[in-house]
Amino acid sequence: MENFIINSILWTFALYGLFELIKQIIYMCTYTNMKEDGIYIIIAVRNQEERIEGFLRSILFKILYGKEEYIKDVIVSDLNSTDRTKEIVDKMSTDYECVRITNWKECKDIIDNINDIDKI
Known part of the structure; x- marks a missing residue:
């Protein structure tokens, strides 16, 4: 028993x-709106002009030439940088379609509406 x-x-x-x-x-x-397949890398930066390009290129190398095909987008959220960080990321976003530059509010909206990310 x-x-x-x-x-x-x-x-x-x-x-x-x-x-x-x-x-x-x-x-x-x-x-939740996180229904798309793949991984989104969200990077919050502030005043990182000396490091951001090398950091993003290392991630892009893994995406483009490595085995990281499941990474969908790299979203860089600029936290009101006073240096050239935003300009550097903006130039890289024109060269690579998987890189996006936003401010923190836009980044939060993207996270909230991840299904609509291709419309941005």
Whole structure:
């Protein structure tokens, strides 16, 4: 009898955990806009003109010539830089279509509406 009670409790916890997992998956699929396949890299930068080009080129090298084909876009969010960071990233975004430059508010809007990213 004691074994039956312990097994019943364990099965109840297991079913509850499974129910919570299914509920979380349904929530993510229903109420979030992250339904596109692929990985978005979001980089927040401020006053990084000396490092940003090399950093982005290392990521782009992996995307273009490596095995990182699942990376969909690189979104650089400029946090009001006072140097040439935004200009450098803007030039790279014209050279590479997978690089996007935004400010923080636009970046948040992109995250909220990830299904509409190709329209931007």
